[in-house]
Amino acid sequence: MKIPKRIASAIINSLKGGVVPRIGLPYITVGxxxxxxxxxxxxxxxxxxxxxxxxxxxxxxxxxxxxxxxxxxxxxxxxxxxxxxxxxxxxxxxxxxxxxxxxxxxxxxxMSTKTRPDGGALTLILDRWISHIQSKTAAESGLDSNDPAFRKAVESKIYEVIGALNEMVHGFDFAKLLTIYYNAYWNGDDESKAKVVKWFRGEYNTKTEAKSELGVNIIITDEDWYEYIKLFAVFLKKAGxxxxxxxxxxxxxxxxxxxxxxxxxxxxxxxxxxxxxxxxxxxxxxxxxxxxxxxxxxxxxxxxxxxxxxxxxxxxxxxxxxxxxxxxxxxxLSPLTNEEMLVLIEKLADIHAGLFGYTQTLTQEDMITFIQIEFGRIGSDSHITPREVIRDFIELLDIVYQNPQIKVTELLHSDSFSYAKAQVNEEDGAVAPEFAEFDI
Missing domain, CATH: 3.40.50.300 (P-loop containing nucleotide triphosphate hydrolases)
Structure with a gap:
């Protein structure tokens, strides 16, 4: 797989740290x-x-x-x-x-969109909404952007969107803030735009502060924040x-x-x-x-x-x-099957090799052996998770990459890579598992 190193690095580092990467998921999705x-x-x-x-x-x-x-x-x-x-x-x-x-x-x-997948898309969404309406108005009316009639035509379409929100709880204030943002956008008033965005982000602490800066006598609170999520959903649909x-x-x-x-x-x-x-x-x-x-x-x-x-x-x-x-x-969620886990670690091995620029040395037999060892632990049928298997496998890849003299087969079958075996306590018959670990 040809994967940009930035994405490959995010995948490997995130998974090794036990967290889900925010990018590159299609490369490793299985099951x-x-x-x-x-x-x-x-x-x-x-x-x-x-x-x-x-x-x-x-x-x-x-x-x-x-x-x-x-x-x-x-x-x-x-x-x-x-x-x-x-x-x-x-x-x-x-x-x-x-x-x-x-x-x-x-x-x-x-808040994320396809063009801003890492969050912080609120300002982009608001600007895109107004820009889209201006473009649509210009195409439909044939008016020049400097023509006073053009602004009236744009405002008419803006108010169509705003009018759809007025009937909802807190919709009037939400619509008023959109109007303030539109006017600031038209006048190039970045300061007022920033204040509206600050309000939408819930960053005003008192009604007095919001009233003095924006003229609205309401702020988002613990009790009503979900109502604004519903408002955003309807607005976003109207915004395209x-x-x-x-x-x-x-x-x-x-x-x-x-x-x-x-x-x-x-x-x-x-x-x-x-x-x-x-x-x-x-x-x-x-x-x-x-x-x-x-x-x-x-x-x-x-x-x-x-x-x-x-x-x-x-x-x-x-x-x-x-x-x-x-x-x-x-x-x-049911556990991934052994076959699905095998496909996943094959993908990770390819990504790891591409990231660090070496030729993949693990064979499919090595990976099958690894999966057999991982799922051979006592209680693995109900307790082992993909996170544990993935972290173990990336650690294995790291060790083999940094120590090329180590043979994967020898490592997997050595005493230092011990997997769970039932040890019976002769006194009470209890079974105590020894969980897999690397000891290099």
């Missing part, structure tokens, strides 16, 4: 076809004016974040805008000390995009909140989002949340501890092991 197809079906619904909500559930390292980022790449190719954020102790869906607003800020900071996809990962950080009332408020916010999307109260909007099985299914602290959510999300009576319903709101 997950059914999950991706199901999520992209939701995308078609969103483009037609609908909305969708999904949970992606899998244990640590199982590929949740990888799937989210893969879908992110796919939908940006379909002209969607994507915002994403990982929850943390400082970022929640609801809070009394700005945690909900902090999540909104992170989402808007990471297909819609808005919201990706929220690490739901486990809500599960970890010690205060039960605070947890319930956060789950109530999830219920609001879920109901809005399924009842048609949101348009051109998709929401995907990622979490571990425990943080979803634990009836004491998890999402299922909120009965209104549990009754909506729990599997029905027909669900059983080995049968997956990809149309359900909760998608459980």
């Amino acid at each position: 997950r076809k059914n999950e991706i197809d199901a999520l992209l079906h939701d995308v078609d619904i969103m483009a037609d004016g609908g909305a969708a909500f999904r949970f992606i559930v899998g244990k640590y390292g199982s590929g949740k974040s990888f799937l989210l980022q893969t879908v992110r790449s796919h939908v940006m190719d379909r002209n969607f805008v994507v915002v994403d954020a990982d929850l943390s102790p400082e970022r929640r869906l609801q809070g009394t000390k700005g945690q909900g607003l902090a999540t909104y800020k992170e989402l808007i900071r990471n 995009y297909s819609g808005l996809l919201v990706l929220i990962d690490e739901l486990v950080n809500i599960y970890k909140i010690p205060n039960s009332i605070t947890r319930q408020y956060n789950y109530e916010k999830i219920l609001t989002m879920y109901n809005d999307t399924l009842q048609g109260k949101a348009k051109y909007l998709g929401i995907i949340m990622g979490g571990t099985p425990q943080c979803i299914e634990d009836t004491r602290r998890g999402v299922y501890s909120y009965e209104a959510l549990r009754s909506r999300l729990a599997e029905g009576r027909f669900g059983r092991e080995g049968v997956k319903d990809m149309l359900a709101p909760v998608i459980h």
Whole structure:
């Protein structure tokens, strides 16, 4: 594979560090076809004016974040805008000390499009919207941009978009800010444009500050930030995009909140989002949340501890092991097969060789042996994750590259590359695994 070194480096370094790369995912995507197809079906619904909500559930390292980022790449190719954020102790869906607003800020900071995939696309989107309307108006009317009638024609189309927002919650103020931005764009007033962008990013702390700088007596808060996400979705459709996809990962950080009332408020916010999307109260909007099985299914602290959510999300009576319903709101990730993992490490070996400029020496037999060793661990059928296998394999590649005198076959079969063997304690019969490790 011919991959730019910048992308190859991001892939290898990210995976070695245990995180999902933001770029280059198509080069290493394997499996997950059914999950991706199901999520992209939701995308078609969103483009037609609908909305969708999904949970992606899998244990640590199982590929949740990888799937989210893969879908992110796919939908940006379909002209969607994507915002994403990982929850943390400082970022929640609801809070009394700005945690909900902090999540909104992170989402808007990471606003991405196909032409700006790394985030920070808000200003680009606003400018592109106005520029597109000007170009369309000039083509339809034949007016010169210096003609006073041209500006009136442009304003007419601007107000068509703004008028569609006025009926929504907080739509009047949102529309007013778009008007301020348009006038600043027309007059070349970069300072006023920056103030509007600052407001959209949720960076005004008081209404007084917003009133003095922009003339609007409202700011985005912990309680209403989600309403502005819905407004953005409709605006983006009017601005020429297909819609808005919201990706929220690490739901486990809500599960970890010690205060039960605070947890319930956060789950109530999830219920609001879920109901809005399924009842048609949101348009051109998709929401995907990622979490571990425990943080979803634990009836004491998890999402299922909120009965209104549990009754909506729990599997029905027909669900059983080995049968997956990809149309359900909760998608459980099954482990990648041995064959899929083999394909993945073959791709990584090629990328690694291309990045460091050497001829690949690992044979397919070597890789098969590696996979057999990894999946030969005690408990690997239920505990091993792609993250662990990938990190081990990249470490193997690094060692072989830096120590060319080492034969891969000898390394894999040596005592220094020991894999899990059952050691029976003669006293109590307990089985203790020794996990794979490199000892070079």
